[in-house]
Amino acid sequence: MTSSVTFVDIQxxxxxxxxxxxxxxxxxxxxxxxxxxxxxxxKCENLQRVGAFKFRGAYxxxxxxxxxxxxRGVLAYSSGNHAQAVALVGHLLGAPATxxxxxxxxxxxxxxxxDFGATVVPYDPATQSREGIADxxxxxxxxxxxxxxxxxxxxxxxxxxxxxxxGQQPGLDTLLVPCGGGGLICGCAIATRxxxxxxxxIGVEPEVADDATRSFRTGTLHTVHNPxxxxxGTRTAxxxxxxxxxxxxxxxxxxxxxxxAIVEAVRFLFFRVKLVVEPSGxxxxxxxxxxxxxxxxxxxxxxxxxxxxxxxxxxxxQGR
Amino acid sequence: MTSSVTFVDIQxxxxxxxxxxxxxxxxxxxxxxxxxxxxxxxKCENLQRVGAFKFRGAYxxxxxxxxxxxxRGVLAYSSGNHAQAVALVGHLLGAPATxxxxxxxxxxxxxxxxDFGATVVPYDPATQSREGIADxxxxxxxxxxxxxxxxxxxxxxxxxxxxxxxGQQPGLDTLLVPCGGGGLICGCAIATRxxxxxxxxIGVEPEVADDATRSFRTGTLHTVHNPxxxxxGTRTAxxxxxxxxxxxxxxxxxxxxxxxAIVEAVRFLFFRVKLVVEPSGxxxxxxxxxxxxxxxxxxxxxxxxxxxxxxxxxxxxQGR
Numbered sequence: 099m100t101s102s103v104t105f106v107d108i109q110x111x112x113x114x115x116x117x118x119x120x121x122x123x124x125x126x127x128x129x130x131x132x133x134x135x136x137x138x139x140x141k142c143e144n145l146q147r148v149g150a151f152k153f154r155g156a157y158x159x160x161x162x163x164x165x166x167x168x169x170r171g172v173l174a175y176s177s178g179n180h181a182q183a184v185a186l187v188g189h190l191l192g193a194p195a196t197x198x199x200x201x202x203x204x205x206x207x208x209x210x211x212x213d214f215g216a217t218v219v220p221y222d223p224a225t226q227s228r229e230g231i232a233d234x235x236x237x238x239x240x241x242x243x244x245x246x247x248x249x250x251x252x253x254x255x256x257x258x259x260x261x262x263x264x265g266q267q268p269g270l271d272t273l274l275v276p277c278g279g280g281g282l283i284c285g286c287a288i289a290t291r292x293x294x295x296x297x298x299x300i301g302v303e304p305e306v307a308d309d310a311t312r313s314f315r316t317g318t319l320h321t322v323h324n325p326x327x328x329x330x331g332t333r334t335a336x337x338x339x340x341x342x343x344x345x346x347x348x349x350x351x352x353x354x355x356x357x358x359a360i361v362e363a364v365r366f367l368f369f370r371v372k373l374v375v376e377p378s379g380x381x382x383x384x385x386x387x388x389x390x391x392x393x394x395x396x397x398x399x400x401x402x403x404x405x406x407x408x409x410x411x412x413x414x415x416q417g418r
Numbered sequence: 419m420t421s422s423v424t425f426v427d428i429q430x431x432x433x434x435x436x437x438x439x440x441x442x443x444x445x446x447x448x449x450x451x452x453x454x455x456x457x458x459x460x461k462c463e464n465l466q467r468v469g470a471f472k473f474r475g476a477y478x479x480x481x482x483x484x485x486x487x488x489x490r491g492v493l494a495y496s497s498g499n500h501a502q503a504v505a506l507v508g509h510l511l512g513a514p515a516t517x518x519x520x521x522x523x524x525x526x527x528x529x530x531x532x533d534f535g536a537t538v539v540p541y542d543p544a545t546q547s548r549e550g551i552a553d554x555x556x557x558x559x560x561x562x563x564x565x566x567x568x569x570x571x572x573x574x575x576x577x578x579x580x581x582x583x584x585g586q587q588p589g590l591d592t593l594l595v596p597c598g599g600g601g602l603i604c605g606c607a608i609a610t611r612x613x614x615x616x617x618x619x620i621g622v623e624p625e626v627a628d629d630a631t632r633s634f635r636t637g638t639l640h641t642v643h644n645p646x647x648x649x650x651g652t653r654t655a656x657x658x659x660x661x662x663x664x665x666x667x668x669x670x671x672x673x674x675x676x677x678x679a680i681v682e683a684v685r686f687l688f689f690r691v692k693l694v695v696e697p698s699g700x701x702x703x704x705x706x707x708x709x710x711x712x713x714x715x716x717x718x719x720x721x722x723x724x725x726x727x728x729x730x731x732x733x734x735x736q737g738r
Contacts, residue, residue: 123443125465144692145445206689368731369526372464372724374692404692408735411688415728 101347102340103250105292108257108285111158115258118190119154122146122259124266129370134386136397139270141263144375144404148186148210150179151259151282151402152246156187158255159244168193173241175228177203178331179403180246185216196241198228204330206407247281248338257285263398264293271395274382276402277301277310277352278332280341286400287348297398298350300391302381304360307332311352314345328410329360331378331403355381359388364406364414376406421667422660423570425612428577428605431478435578438510439474442466442579444586449690454706456717459590461583464695464724468506468530470499471579471602471722472566476507478575479564488513493561495548497523498651499723500566505536516561518548524650526727567601568658577605583718584613591715594702596722597621597630597672598652600661606720607668617718618670620711622701624680627652631672634665648730649680651698651723675701679708684726684734694731699723 125140143151160172168191174184175198188195195216199208200223212218221231235241245252259282260273273290275283287299303311307325313336321336337345360377363384367375375383382399385391445460463471480492488511494504495518508515515536519528520543532538541551555561565572579602580593593610595603607619623631627645633656641656657665680697683704687695695703702719705711 120446123445125443126440127465128467145447147448149690149692368694369728370469372469372694374688374694408689412732412735415732 101288101344103253103257103285103288103344105288107250107254108261108289108292111154111251111254112258112261114158114161115154115255118157119258120146121262124263125371125373127371130366130383133366136386136393137395138386139263139267139396139398140371141259141398141400142373143259144373144379144401148179148182149403149405150183150379151256151400152179152183153187154258155252155255155281156180156183156244159249159251160184160187160191160193162251163193163242167242170240170242171196172244173198173232173235174244174246175199175232176246178207179405181211182207182214182405184244185211185214189215196235198231198235204407207405247279247334248340250340253281253285253340253344255285256282257289259400260286260289261293263400264290264297267398268294269396270294270297270398272298272300272393273398273400274300274302274385274391275400276332276378276381277303278378279334280310280337280345282400282402283349284341284344288344291348299348301345301349301352302385302390303352303354304329304332304381305354305356308354309336310345311354313337313342314349314352317346328357329378329381331376332381353385353390355384355388355390359384359390361414363387368415373401374404374406375401376403379403421608421664423573423577423605423608423664425608427570427574428581428609428612431474431571431574432578432581434478434481435474435575438477439578440466441582444583445691445693447691450686450703453686456706456713457715458706459583459587459716459718460691461579461718461720462693463579464693464699464721468499468502469723469725470503470699471576471720472499472503473506474578475572475575475601476500476503476564479569479571480504480507480511480513482571483513483562487562490560490562491516492564493518493552493555494564494566495519495552496566498527499725501531502527502534502725504564505531505534509535516555518551518555524727527725567599567654568660570660573601573605573660573664575605576602577609579720580606580609581613583720584610584617587718588614589716590614590617590718592713593617593619593718593720594705594711595619595621595720596652596698596701597623598698599654600630600657600665602720602722603669604661604664608664611668619668621665621669621672622705622710623672623674624649624652624701625674625676628674629656630665631674633657633662634669634672637666648677649698649701651696652701673705673710675704675708675710679704679710681734683707688735693721694724694726695721696723696726
């Protein structure tokens with residue numbers, strides 16, 4: 099079977115992103131090395147534009163649209179970082195962006211999306227279907243939907259994070275990647291196969307949102323419904339039509355971490371590493387600090403995002 | 419007059435620090451560039467070991483002690499980052515460290531100092547003199563005092579931050595550096611004279627702790643007494659015997675910022691840049707965002723430290 103996303107796709111995406119995405123730094127911390135008994139290299143996608151890796155996939159996908167398609171506009175449904183990424187990239191590439199967002203989304207994420215010039219269409223997730231609203235907007239205006247993860251150009255874009263990391267830090271033995279819908283981990287796994295074939299790729303999920311781990315173990319697609327995790331980027335119901343088979347083919351293992359470990363990882367990154375990382379972004383560090391994984395050698399960790407609101411960080415800093 | 423610290427001293431310090439201090443990353447942020455109408459390069463000394471540039475000066479100074487002097491132990495009086503730096507470097511170089519610290523110091527800083535294996539001797543700043551306690555400890559145990567800023571080896575060590583920055587990002591037009599006792603800014607200014615002679619060096623102080631600015635303007639040493647600034651790293655009473663003439667000779671200008679600008683800079687760095695920076699460390703960004711400086715071209719900013727406790731950050735995030 100031909101893979102829907104290849105290493106060459108990721109290399110091409112990296113060329114498209116050059117000069118647009120930040121080359122995010124790789125940071126080491128002796129405190130983290132000691133606490134995790136490993137040599138850890140943090141790939142700081144929290145320092146990426148819009149504060150998350152999502153910029154990469156959105157840029158790759160929207161830049162590949164024909165000019166007349168772009169000009170009609172792009173559409174996303176997302177409460178989070180994908181919305182901000184589509185909003186900013188739409189602004190950069192002349193594609194007016196409309197974002198269908200739950201009325202309950204964190205205020206910081208809605209404000210940031212609007213700051214990039216996007217139109218936000220709120221909906222009530224209890225009574226309305228975002229797909230229905232999005233379909234109507236597409237039919238009426240000719241918008242192009244940019245999916246949050248289940249699209250080959252999005253997956254290829256996300257994979258550039260790992261491609262870049264292996265160039266910055268050759269010789270990694272293990273790479274830990276957060277897993278929500280699977281766009282980031284599948285892209286990173288394919289990039290790793292091509293750029294660092296000896297490196298194992300391990301996905302990390304919250305225990306209470308372990309659909310991808312169960313899907314990986316059983317080979318059957320499992321789902322979760324609105325899981326009660328602080329890692330809001332991983333609340334997606336399931337892997338996608340593309341990401342599920344890619345995960346089975348390219349990812350070496352999946353592990354889960356309890357909520358307390360995620361909170362502890364955010365706190366550790368704040369106090370000891372001096373980085374602002376959102377809960378979903380801290381899953382790899384949570385896996386190290388909690389012992390969910392005990393990798394030997396050099397460990398890359400993708401810190402996938404840093405968009406955390408003040409209330410959530412306050413609660414974490416105060417140990418509530 | 420021969421300068422007490424030269425460019426060659428800083429180059430030698432950089433050799434001593436190689437492999438010991440982190441080469442801290444230089445980070446750019448489009449949000450910050452837009453908000454400040456400048457091209458800004460953030461030198462992340464908040465990501466340095468012990469979370470502050472102070473590691474550099476302490477390492478340079480202690481590594482230059484003769485082995486038998488080191489073995490007797492080192493002493494510092496500090497409530498802050500210098501204490502942690504001397505504690506860690508003492509541990510690394512086999513010099514038992516004793517830190518004389520006000521009983522009122524933030525808990526996070528005392529705990530971090532003890533975590534590095536140092537002995538903390540608390541004192542009551544209202545009734546006891548730290549110099550008196552330190553003198554007695556020196557006489558009794560033969561400890562060597564490592565001053566927080568007014569020592570040529572300390573100043574040379576701090577200057578390696580700017581030397582490194584100019585190597586990472588050539589062509590800076592302006593460099594903004596926080597100013598407390600003057601060790602960092604004097605070291606950075608001397609390094610800049612040698613490595614990037616066209617770059618102007620500007621020191622930044624809180625308005626309410628503007629002793630160095632007044633000293634710079636008048637050529638006469640001014641002092642402050644326990645100034646009410648959130649930037650606790652700049653509460654030093656005055657420049658030192660060495661740093662005052664070095665500042666007059668090598669620094670191009672001094673500016674001050676109000677407390678609100680410092681708080682806003684910490685908040686901006688948290689939400690928009692995703693970095694944890696303590697108030698003293700955010701002075702350069704405060705000067706940019708508040709318009710206290712409006713530099714053209716490329717602006718380097720030393721983010722000098724990231725050691726902020728949870729209560730202070732909570733208050734800042736909540737806008738109290």
